[in-house]
Amino acid sequence: MNEGIPKAEEPQPALTVGITYNLRQWTDDGDDRYEEYDSIETISSLETEIRKIGFSPLRLEQDEHFLETLSRVRPDFVLNIAEGRGGGRGRESQVPCILESLDIPFTGSDPVALALTLDKHLTRTVLAAGHLPVPEGCMISPGGELSEAEMLLKRHGKVIVKPRWEGSSKGVFADSTTTDAERLPFLVSRIWERYAQAALVEEYLPGDEYTVSLLGNPPEVVGLMRIRSDRYRENFLYSLENKRDPDWMDHMVYEGRSALDPSVTAFLENGAVRAFEVLELRDLARIDFRTDVQGVPRIIDVNPLPGLRPGYSDFPISCQVNGVSYEDVIRGLFDAALRRCGLLEPFRLRVAS
Template structure:
């Protein structure tokens, strides 16, 4: 490769036959653990859907759980390439970097972002600072690590009337509940303490944005492409809406997903531009999901960006928005593989002519 985004066209492409799907298997929370402790992990059905789709392209596919036997299992499988779904073990904010760093140390190419981008993107405060420095709109936010930070709440509520309180480095709406909007310093303090107690990490206070929630899928590398977008709304409209943990768990009854035709064309263009800009600013690779809320003036602001988006064909947002935008699940997986193979200088004969591998 001549850089991280593409392969020197004069270098012959290396063939791939064996692919391992690396994952963390969802399990029930133990005694004393929050019930959403393993919310980010995948059920076996999702892992099998990814594996079966990749196998349909003609590859030999193995499942490789990131558990206590991960290293010997990985070396025994000796994959030519890894489809990484693993969120990482433990609670540290660098956990999503675990598998990428291991694969880099073993010189095994994989799909998705590297460890540095994974770790930064999981930390919502660092993500916001990075995007803001690039001129990409984000909400006003502040981090609360301990008691010494609480006095600033009074001043923050002079600037905005409502804030969402969430964990600083969690995904899958962990720690975001239907009552996570705080309307006063006292309410904010109560919810901040809940984050400290429940998750053992800093809380992030983020201004509540009253407009629509829209999520955008991105694939590619140096020239990221928009894989689709959708508007997320409650089935029963209400004045304050959060796409919370409870809403996601009961999405069939509570949530309405509308495709890109529900979004005005000028706004679609703006969302795509900001999503691609965020993808480049964080130096992401192959895939990401970028979540927006519109502020009171209709400006889309990024509230989260996930370089390791869920890939369940049934309930994950990226496959849903891709389907609502006219795509299919196999096409989505194919496009992610195409991007990663091109970047790593790997041959993928199953790709159709003209597939976007950049």
């Protein structure tokens, strides 16, 4: 998969790789506004892998001095994991837009794809137009009528309510599902008030949850797993409370491809690759599925900026349970991105056979 990047001991010109990121901060009030940001452990792990390749890492936090620093140091290439500042739906595009304007090549999808996929309503609309399986849902703008959501609940018996543009389980709580129409106003208004954005109401999918990890252009499936919890055997949600539980990882069960029905894995792989292509993503992405009452996997989230913390984030875990190491993941990402940017030859990187 990643033979295109030589081992560190092989002669090669120096390549300065900036890591653009937002550093997670902890709040005493339990606010989740920094939930998507990365830990210092993630940055350190990426630096280690970059040095193994033979490149020189450079930390570039997206802070108030970011533009000045980036313009001054001008790295040769950027590994972008920045989620963006503020609460707008275009925040994941902030750093890629700046990099494009400065003509600095970077890993991952372009600003248009990043903005589109953060907006779950637009993502579902585009995927449905591409004939991909998605849950039925509706969007309720602040102050809007709930009649469409009430009809959705009546058709499916249970719904989940979440923000229109958030990630990392922000706005998804243990009580975000309901079978009671009288609770709908509370769940929807909670999203309006807490996140200042529209609420999405979707049919609740009661089955198993899966994630598929992709690398390359065209994409290759490098990780696939079913996600379960031995604490919540029924109605398990990747909720904010679960992720903040210090013991939650001890109760997670990750099952790789070998433990799954081949027909299910084929459906997941085909759907993930097709979603990657329909949304015009680049280099890497994680596609999440959940099965409906008939057992059909439907796409519930698309993440072109997946977490890359080893042993913690779903992307590297899904690769690990299928025999792909963290080192191979990062080398594969660089191979895909440098190849796409036409930088294999300038940095004497062998073309993978």
